Amino acid sequence: MLLPLKVKYSQSYTGCYSHEAQAEDKGVNPPMVENDGVLYFPAEYEAFVQLVRQQVVLQLLWRMVIYDQERLKAETEQTIKAARIFHAYLQAVEPKIIENVKQVKRDLRQLGGQILQEKQEKHVRxxxxxxxxxxxxxxxxxxxxxxxxxxxxxxxxxxxxxxxxMKQMFV
Incomplete structure (x- = not known):
């Protein structure tokens, strides 16, 4: 049996409008303890939330850069005069983004976390x-x-x- 727990946060705090936690085993204590009406998460929970958000953002950025590179390749200099320069900049940042995605995934695993799935809905991910x-x-x-x-x-x-x-572009 899963133990649903729901905590509301403001959007400005985490970028999320809700967090839900479910225990995988009914014998496990909830991730937060109520003490004098205050709910507490494990000490590393904030780092976990930050890493999840960072991984989501970096993966979306990586997809965006790939999409924009393909669009810039397709465009002619008639429509975008600096298309080659923009394309070169995106090519230069792509390896850095890939490396950072890998690093965030490693950090998340070391903390004991893992993203299981992402779903895109109309206004939220x-x-x-x-x-x-x-x-x-x-x-x-x-x-x-x-x-x-x-x-x-x-x-x-x-x-x-x-x-x-520029040296790489014109050589």
């Missing part, structure tokens, strides 16, 4: 992840995820050395 024998469901708003992806992409683009990129 629903993510199920396991942490310490409990399955947590998190709902991320699409607008929130899009903003995080854009911020991450800007950070990656800021790390690209433009002069080195």
């Amino acid at each position: 629903v993510v199920e992840a396991r942490f310490r024998g409990f399955i947590y469901t998190q709902h991320f708003h699409n607008v929130f995820l899009k903003t995080l992806c854009e911020q991450e992409l800007l950070a990656y683009l800021g790390d690209v050395d433009g002069s080195l990129l």
Whole structure:
């Protein structure tokens, strides 16, 4: 029997509008303990939530970069004058994103967590992840995820050395 627990958070806190936890075994204590009306999660729970969100964002960013690269290849210089430059920048950041996705997955495993599945619904992405024998469901708003992806992409683009990129493009 699963023990459903539901805790509401504000969107600005985690980017989620709800978290649900279910025990995989009925003999397991709930992940939070009520003490004087206050609910507590395990000490590493915040790190777990951060890593789940980061993995979701990086995987979405990776898909976005691949999609945009394909679109830029298809475009001619008639429609986008700087298509080659934009394409080169996206090619330069893709390996960095891939490496960071792998690192976040490793960090999540070391913490004892794992993303089980992601589903895209109309306005939210629903993510199920396991942490310490409990399955947590998190709902991320699409607008929130899009903003995080854009911020991450800007950070990656800021790390690209433009002069080195130009030398690679014109050699």
